[in-house]
Amino acid sequence: xxxxxxxxxxxxxxxxxxxxxxxxxxxxxxxxxxxxxxxxxxxxxxxxxxxxxxxxxxxxxxxxxxxxxxxxxxxxxxxxxxxxxxxxxxxxxxxxxxxxxxxxxxxxxxxxxxxxx
Amino acid sequence: xxxxxxxxxxxxxxxxxxxxxxxxxxxxxxxxxxxxxxxxxxxxxxxxxxxxxxxxxxxxxxxxxxxxxxxxxxxxxxxxxxxxxxxxxxxxxxxxxxxxxxxxxx
Numbered sequence: 001x002x003x004x005x006x007x008x009x010x011x012x013x014x015x016x017x018x019x020x021x022x023x024x025x026x027x028x029x030x031x032x033x034x035x036x037x038x039x040x041x042x043x044x045x046x047x048x049x050x051x052x053x054x055x056x057x058x059x060x061x062x063x064x065x066x067x068x069x070x071x072x073x074x075x076x077x078x079x080x081x082x083x084x085x086x087x088x089x090x091x092x093x094x095x096x097x098x099x100x101x102x103x104x105x106x107x108x109x110x111x112x113x114x115x116x117x
Numbered sequence: 118x119x120x121x122x123x124x125x126x127x128x129x130x131x132x133x134x135x136x137x138x139x140x141x142x143x144x145x146x147x148x149x150x151x152x153x154x155x156x157x158x159x160x161x162x163x164x165x166x167x168x169x170x171x172x173x174x175x176x177x178x179x180x181x182x183x184x185x186x187x188x189x190x191x192x193x194x195x196x197x198x199x200x201x202x203x204x205x206x207x208x209x210x211x212x213x214x215x216x217x218x219x220x221x222x223x
Contacts, residue, residue: 035213037161044218045153045161045204050211059211062118095160101151101208103172105163 002026002106004096009111012086020081020111022096027106029077030054035100036070036081038092039110046092049081050100064090086115119143119207123216130195130221138190138219140205145185149209152181152190155218156201164203165190195221 008020022034035050049070051058058070069082079096093110120143130136140150148168153161163172165181168188178193192199200223205216 037215044202045155045206045215047206047213047215050213059213061212061214100213101149101206102166103163103170105166105172107160109160 002098002104004098004106004108006094006096006108006111009094009113011114011116013117014086014088014115016086016115017082017084018086018113020083020094020096020113022079022081022108024077024079024096024098027098029072030074032098033100034072034079035097036079037095037097037100037107038090038113039095040089040092043092047100048094051079083113086113088115091115118212119146119209119214121205121207121214121216123203123205123219125219126217127220127222129223131223132195132197134195136192136195136199136221138192138203138221140183140188140190140216142186142188142207142209146207146209148184149207150181150183150188151206151208152179153204153206153215154199154201155204156198161204192221 003025048061067085072079095110096108098106122141150168152165155161169181202218202220
Protein backbone atom coordinates (compact mmCIF):
# COMPACT_ATOMS: atom_id res chain seq x y z
CA UNK A 1 0.00 0.00 0.00
CA UNK A 2 1.30 3.42 -0.98
CA UNK A 3 1.81 5.74 1.98
CA UNK A 4 2.98 9.34 2.16
CA UNK A 5 3.26 10.96 5.56
CA UNK A 6 4.04 14.66 5.82
CA UNK A 7 5.37 16.37 8.91
CA UNK A 8 7.05 19.58 9.96
CA UNK A 9 4.17 22.00 9.72
CA UNK A 10 3.97 24.57 12.47
CA UNK A 11 3.16 28.13 13.44
CA UNK A 12 6.03 30.42 12.40
CA UNK A 13 6.55 34.17 12.27
CA UNK A 14 6.90 36.03 8.98
CA UNK A 15 10.48 35.80 7.76
CA UNK A 16 11.01 32.49 9.51
CA UNK A 17 11.90 29.06 8.16
CA UNK A 18 10.50 25.55 8.27
CA UNK A 19 11.46 22.20 6.78
CA UNK A 20 8.71 19.85 5.74
CA UNK A 21 9.32 16.12 5.34
CA UNK A 22 7.39 13.47 3.45
CA UNK A 23 8.21 9.87 4.29
CA UNK A 24 7.07 7.43 1.62
CA UNK A 25 6.57 3.69 1.39
CA UNK A 26 4.85 1.08 -0.72
CA UNK A 27 6.26 2.04 -4.11
CA UNK A 28 9.54 2.42 -5.97
CA UNK A 29 10.62 5.85 -4.84
CA UNK A 30 13.21 6.34 -7.57
CA UNK A 31 10.68 5.73 -10.36
CA UNK A 32 8.35 8.58 -9.47
CA UNK A 33 8.21 12.33 -9.73
CA UNK A 34 7.38 13.77 -6.31
CA UNK A 35 5.46 17.01 -5.95
CA UNK A 36 4.42 19.47 -3.27
CA UNK A 37 0.99 21.05 -3.65
CA UNK A 38 -0.48 23.50 -1.18
CA UNK A 39 -3.95 24.71 -0.37
CA UNK A 40 -4.59 27.90 1.58
CA UNK A 41 -7.64 27.84 3.89
CA UNK A 42 -10.80 27.94 1.77
CA UNK A 43 -8.79 28.32 -1.44
CA UNK A 44 -7.82 26.19 -4.42
CA UNK A 45 -4.88 23.93 -5.14
CA UNK A 46 -1.52 25.46 -5.93
CA UNK A 47 1.34 23.48 -7.50
CA UNK A 48 4.56 24.68 -5.87
CA UNK A 49 7.42 22.27 -6.51
CA UNK A 50 8.42 18.95 -8.04
CA UNK A 51 11.57 16.86 -8.21
CA UNK A 52 12.31 14.46 -11.04
CA UNK A 53 12.67 10.76 -10.47
CA UNK A 54 16.01 10.04 -12.12
CA UNK A 55 17.79 13.26 -11.23
CA UNK A 56 17.74 15.77 -8.45
CA UNK A 57 16.39 18.49 -10.71
CA UNK A 58 13.71 20.48 -8.94
CA UNK A 59 11.19 22.92 -10.35
CA UNK A 60 9.30 25.69 -8.59
CA UNK A 61 6.31 27.98 -8.93
CA UNK A 62 7.17 31.63 -9.27
CA UNK A 63 5.49 32.31 -5.93
CA UNK A 64 8.14 30.30 -4.04
CA UNK A 65 11.17 30.39 -6.32
CA UNK A 66 14.26 31.55 -4.48
CA UNK A 67 12.68 30.92 -1.08
CA UNK A 68 11.79 27.22 -1.14
CA UNK A 69 14.07 24.29 -1.92
CA UNK A 70 12.88 20.77 -2.62
CA UNK A 71 15.20 17.82 -2.14
CA UNK A 72 15.09 14.08 -1.63
CA UNK A 73 16.94 11.32 0.18
CA UNK A 74 16.65 8.19 -1.95
CA UNK A 75 18.04 5.97 0.80
CA UNK A 76 15.22 7.04 3.11
CA UNK A 77 12.46 7.38 0.49
CA UNK A 78 11.86 10.87 1.80
CA UNK A 79 11.33 14.24 0.16
CA UNK A 80 11.82 17.58 1.84
CA UNK A 81 10.70 21.14 1.37
CA UNK A 82 12.92 23.76 2.95
CA UNK A 83 10.93 26.96 3.27
CA UNK A 84 12.74 30.21 4.02
CA UNK A 85 11.62 33.84 4.21
CA UNK A 86 8.09 32.70 4.94
CA UNK A 87 5.22 35.08 4.28
CA UNK A 88 1.68 35.29 5.60
CA UNK A 89 0.47 34.16 2.17
CA UNK A 90 2.41 30.89 2.54
CA UNK A 91 -0.14 29.80 5.14
CA UNK A 92 -1.63 26.58 3.79
CA UNK A 93 -1.87 22.85 4.08
CA UNK A 94 1.06 21.33 2.22
CA UNK A 95 0.53 18.03 0.47
CA UNK A 96 3.16 15.60 -0.76
CA UNK A 97 2.08 13.82 -3.95
CA UNK A 98 3.39 10.81 -5.84
CA UNK A 99 2.78 10.87 -9.57
CA UNK A 100 0.51 13.92 -9.62
CA UNK A 101 -0.37 13.64 -13.29
CA UNK A 102 -0.49 9.90 -13.90
CA UNK A 103 -2.42 6.81 -13.00
CA UNK A 104 -1.94 5.79 -9.39
CA UNK A 105 -1.44 9.34 -8.15
CA UNK A 106 -1.32 9.33 -4.35
CA UNK A 107 -1.56 12.18 -1.84
CA UNK A 108 -0.58 12.41 1.77
CA UNK A 109 -2.94 13.92 4.33
CA UNK A 110 -0.92 17.13 4.39
CA UNK A 111 0.77 19.20 7.04
CA UNK A 112 -0.41 22.64 8.13
CA UNK A 113 1.86 25.66 7.93
CA UNK A 114 0.69 28.86 9.56
CA UNK A 115 2.68 32.05 9.09
CA UNK A 116 1.58 34.71 11.52
CA UNK A 117 2.98 37.19 14.01
CA UNK B 118 4.10 30.09 -17.50
CA UNK B 119 0.83 28.40 -18.45
CA UNK B 120 -2.34 29.75 -16.85
CA UNK B 121 -5.39 27.56 -16.45
CA UNK B 122 -8.83 29.17 -16.38
CA UNK B 123 -12.03 27.52 -15.24
CA UNK B 124 -14.77 29.89 -16.31
CA UNK B 125 -17.21 29.00 -13.55
CA UNK B 126 -16.24 29.09 -9.88
CA UNK B 127 -19.61 27.66 -8.85
CA UNK B 128 -22.12 25.54 -10.74
CA UNK B 129 -25.58 24.72 -9.42
CA UNK B 130 -27.04 21.35 -10.39
CA UNK B 131 -29.46 18.65 -9.31
CA UNK B 132 -29.25 14.90 -8.88
CA UNK B 133 -29.45 13.23 -12.28
CA UNK B 134 -28.25 16.27 -14.22
CA UNK B 135 -25.57 16.17 -16.88
CA UNK B 136 -22.86 18.62 -15.85
CA UNK B 137 -20.11 20.11 -17.98
CA UNK B 138 -17.09 21.87 -16.50
CA UNK B 139 -14.71 23.73 -18.79
CA UNK B 140 -11.04 24.60 -18.54
CA UNK B 141 -8.91 26.71 -20.84
CA UNK B 142 -5.12 26.84 -21.06
CA UNK B 143 -3.27 30.03 -21.93
CA UNK B 144 -1.27 28.11 -24.54
CA UNK B 145 -1.31 24.77 -26.32
CA UNK B 146 -0.85 21.92 -23.85
CA UNK B 147 -1.77 19.11 -26.29
CA UNK B 148 -3.48 16.46 -24.16
CA UNK B 149 -1.42 17.01 -21.01
CA UNK B 150 -4.37 17.73 -18.76
CA UNK B 151 -5.77 16.03 -15.68
CA UNK B 152 -8.94 16.51 -13.68
CA UNK B 153 -9.13 16.26 -9.89
CA UNK B 154 -12.11 16.05 -7.56
CA UNK B 155 -11.96 17.32 -4.00
CA UNK B 156 -14.77 16.66 -1.57
CA UNK B 157 -14.97 18.95 1.49
CA UNK B 158 -12.33 18.07 4.06
CA UNK B 159 -10.79 15.39 1.87
CA UNK B 160 -7.64 14.94 -0.16
CA UNK B 161 -7.97 15.55 -3.92
CA UNK B 162 -8.63 12.51 -6.07
CA UNK B 163 -7.44 12.00 -9.64
CA UNK B 164 -10.34 11.40 -12.03
CA UNK B 165 -8.87 11.76 -15.52
CA UNK B 166 -5.42 12.13 -17.05
CA UNK B 167 -4.18 12.75 -20.58
CA UNK B 168 -7.38 14.72 -21.09
CA UNK B 169 -9.65 11.71 -21.52
CA UNK B 170 -8.28 8.62 -19.77
CA UNK B 171 -10.36 7.56 -16.80
CA UNK B 172 -8.37 6.67 -13.71
CA UNK B 173 -8.89 3.15 -12.42
CA UNK B 174 -11.88 2.91 -10.11
CA UNK B 175 -13.51 6.17 -11.26
CA UNK B 176 -17.16 5.71 -12.29
CA UNK B 177 -17.87 5.75 -16.01
CA UNK B 178 -20.29 8.67 -15.64
CA UNK B 179 -17.15 10.85 -15.62
CA UNK B 180 -15.53 11.65 -18.95
CA UNK B 181 -13.01 14.13 -20.28
CA UNK B 182 -12.42 15.63 -23.69
CA UNK B 183 -10.44 18.30 -25.47
CA UNK B 184 -6.96 19.05 -26.66
CA UNK B 185 -4.80 22.08 -27.28
CA UNK B 186 -6.28 24.81 -25.13
CA UNK B 187 -9.90 23.84 -24.45
CA UNK B 188 -10.98 20.97 -22.23
CA UNK B 189 -14.17 19.63 -20.72
CA UNK B 190 -15.07 17.39 -17.82
CA UNK B 191 -18.54 15.87 -18.11
CA UNK B 192 -20.48 14.14 -15.37
CA UNK B 193 -23.46 12.17 -16.62
CA UNK B 194 -26.32 11.65 -14.19
CA UNK B 195 -24.94 13.57 -11.22
CA UNK B 196 -24.90 11.59 -7.97
CA UNK B 197 -24.97 12.92 -4.37
CA UNK B 198 -21.29 12.06 -3.89
CA UNK B 199 -20.35 14.18 -6.93
CA UNK B 200 -21.06 17.45 -5.16
CA UNK B 201 -17.47 18.62 -4.80
CA UNK B 202 -14.90 20.97 -6.27
CA UNK B 203 -13.21 20.04 -9.53
CA UNK B 204 -9.79 21.24 -10.64
CA UNK B 205 -8.07 21.00 -13.98
CA UNK B 206 -4.29 20.58 -13.94
CA UNK B 207 -1.84 21.07 -16.78
CA UNK B 208 1.38 19.10 -16.92
CA UNK B 209 2.69 20.03 -20.34
CA UNK B 210 5.62 21.85 -18.84
CA UNK B 211 7.12 23.19 -15.65
CA UNK B 212 5.95 25.05 -13.68
CA UNK B 213 2.80 22.97 -13.65
CA UNK B 214 -0.46 24.61 -12.62
CA UNK B 215 -4.07 24.13 -11.56
CA UNK B 216 -7.23 25.92 -12.51
CA UNK B 217 -8.92 27.82 -9.71
CA UNK B 218 -11.61 25.16 -9.29
CA UNK B 219 -15.31 24.74 -10.02
CA UNK B 220 -17.57 23.90 -7.11
CA UNK B 221 -20.59 21.80 -8.04
CA UNK B 222 -23.38 22.46 -5.57
CA UNK B 223 -27.09 21.88 -5.25
